[in-house]
Amino acid sequence: MALLKNKIIWKERGNKSPLSFDVLIDRIMLFLVVGSLLLFILYPIFMVISTSVYRHGVFSLDNYRDLLSPVNLKLIKNSLFVSTLSSVLGTFLALCIALYTFLQKKRIGALIYRLLMITLISPPFVSALALIMLFGRRGLITYNLLGLSVNPYGWQGIVLLQTLGLISLAAIMLISALNAIDKRLLLASRDLGASALQTLHRVILPSIYPAILSVLFLLFTINMADFGTPIIIGGKFKVLATEAYMTIFSAADLGKAAAMSVLLIPPAIIAFYFYRKNLEKNNSLADGVKALGGEGLDFRLPLFIRIALGTITGLFFFLMLLKYGNIFLSAVTINVSGKLTFTWKHIEAFQFAYLPAVYRSLSMAVIAGILASVIGILLSYYTHRRQLPLMKPIEFIASLP
Template sequence: MKIEKNRVSNKIGTHFLNFIDKLILLTILFLVIIFIFYPMLSVISKSFIVNGEFTLDIYKSLLNKNIMLLKNSLFVAILTTLISTLLSIAVSIYISFTNSKYKKILTTILMLTMISPPFVSSLAYISLFGRRGFITHNILGFTANTYGWQGIVAMQSLGFTSLNALMLIGVINGIDKSLFNSSLDLGGNSSHTISKILIPLMRHGIIIVGLLTFVRSLADFSTPIIIGGSFNVLATQAYLNVVAYSNLPMAAAISILLFIPAIIAFILYRIFLKDSNIITGTNFREESDETMLRIEGFFPRLLQIISYLFLTMMILQYLSIFISAMTKQRFGTMYFTFDNIKESKNYISGSFLRSIIYSLITGVVGSIIGFLISYYLEIRKIKGMKIIDFISTMPYIIPGTFFGLGYILAFNKYPLELTGTGLIVILNCIFKQLPLPTKASSAVISQINPQVTEACKDLGAHDIYILKDVITPMSKSAFLISFVNNFTATMTTIGSIIFLVYPGKKLATLVMFDAIQSGKYRIGSVIACMLILITLVVNIIFSKFLLEEKNVY
């Protein structure tokens, strides 16, 4: 009788665990479809269906009136892609083969530039090269109009290079270093080895960073608004159609126009990513092979000069922001003051606390969802999860304004009326950044030996217990990386949430954006400094946790 009761009890327990497992899987599928696929579908349908009828009139009007804006967008994106890609190649190669002591310093500088708002370079550009800029006016003594496409291309190129260089460093770290030593042993010099062996081996990574740069440039509306002057682009026009003109169908059509090259780039990105060694996130593999490649000869020296020019510009950029936050001008003389900090209190009351809370929630929830998607994809290999993974990766490359507009159109009525709430902002941030935790988790989970899970199953363990007691403990590093990436991205985001935040519930980045737009550059500098310091502290704390986790294993 007891044995029979135990069997019944075990059967009920197994059924319950199966139910929990299916519930988790269905919840993940539901969340991805509702909060990623459905908003994207809403934008597409809004651009074709007006008053319940299918029409192409919006696109005809768009192409007639905005063809010049399309040309401007493509011109800026192509130029930015070329410059940023070339810069990132030079910087990544130099940092990868320089002295290990300098490598850590230079990599740290690159990492620091990743934790600031996307348009902070525009603020520095105004401080350094504006009409009253420190370099143009104070040092060179002239007042020049530096607004236009030149400023947009310059700031986008500098702003995108840090991430591109870090990705290419990951590619270089994944290359067999014995190939370089063989080239040198056979009489090739450093210039020949870099140009004929290293760069060709980096080609997939170079193509990927080029595609990402092109899409990011197309989607950037904040830099053209701040320093574009009379030079306008499609992304800016999409933003104005929502904020200034309340013309959602036109904004949707413009977003679709930006979405087409983005989705083409995304498909190419997925193809090339399969054959590349790019490592995303903050965790880069240390170089284990001793390499004799040295920075000698004309070509390596040229890479060194380009790298130091870039790094000097980045240091100047951030120094100018901190100086601008702590100084004022009086009769043409700069003096130190805390007045900017005092004045900024009226702008930041509540916004920083709100940003931190939203970022913490996004970091935790986004990391869990990304981890579960990777688990069902990599370990369980559930049928159809590749489609879900494809959909969940799309927000990484589509324009932020496209994704934000999708949330306005999708969640403005019953039963999912979320507009005007903090929840819609949090959900947008979670699913916009979902590719980061998904890829970070996949990178870790895919390294787990399949024999571990098979042994657990042979011993009678249910999939839920394997997930809880085996996979999760072995994936702590992925969770930490995902959390810090999501926190940083949410603290510094603007593109996808700018349409979703109501005036009384603004986040710190939007307050900074408004201050810069209204000409209060010093207030904007104070807010930028605070954002950088907060994200820096969080990055340092969680980096220590990550190092401790590595030491344990």
């Protein structure tokens, strides 16, 4: 008995050192994660608010006195209008594409998913320039092919580009939600006599309803903060984010621009709150579900719905093909007196002048991707697996950008 007790004491002493080392590493990682989020996210936001209420080191609300003027109220109205319309249209079209992908065979669905991933890579200003070159007053399609002179500038262009720009992200999120549905629910619905349309209405859509709301609020938050698209394609139609950007670079008035940015925070936080709330609800619905493979599931919607979903999906990828085709065509052509002439001078200039920028972009993207992934994994671990206190607010701070 004494020998056994000595062995237990010896074992505990032997494990004491590595246990302390593990705890030390764990605390260091926790400190680095929380510290980096507070330093690089919360501190800049705090400085924006501080800049808006301090002038020359003295507390002042002068920057807020004119913000509720009729001009700025119109900017807020414009921002809410285009953000809401773009978000609703983007969510609806993404849902159509996600449903079409969900109903396809595994190989076709995987192909559509990969194509959606590819269409995520183009920045907003590239899409804006492609729209102008294709459908502008001297666009390749509107002017050269159809003989029309169309004005692409205004709220219509903003809504179109914001909608198309976020469809891929929204569709990918909704496809993940659809794939998380327990296929046994669909089989049970059909076995009980429900039609495919009734199963869609009563089983599929209610199952992903939290995900749909999450996508809607996420798109709204992104569109509210978007200034690149309105500044290129908005024309005379101004939004709050664009005016804040121009106030910095045109008037160099950081205080006023900061105050404008503060006005964007409340609607974004409200939308983000509902996004997180519905995302958690969607995750709780998927928890513990062991979804069956869809290969043996024969689920077909009525023909007219399949045609409608397929048409929307096809049109989206056709527009993406036009956009990327226009980018490639612009790289090897030059417009001379309304006619396209092939040339290699753009590629030659790029090869000598911009290759270092490409290398820097790729290296920075790789480093940022690795760091963001590590921080995200650790944040999820400490928040959801370890459930440490006060980590929920830290996770909220991490999502503020």
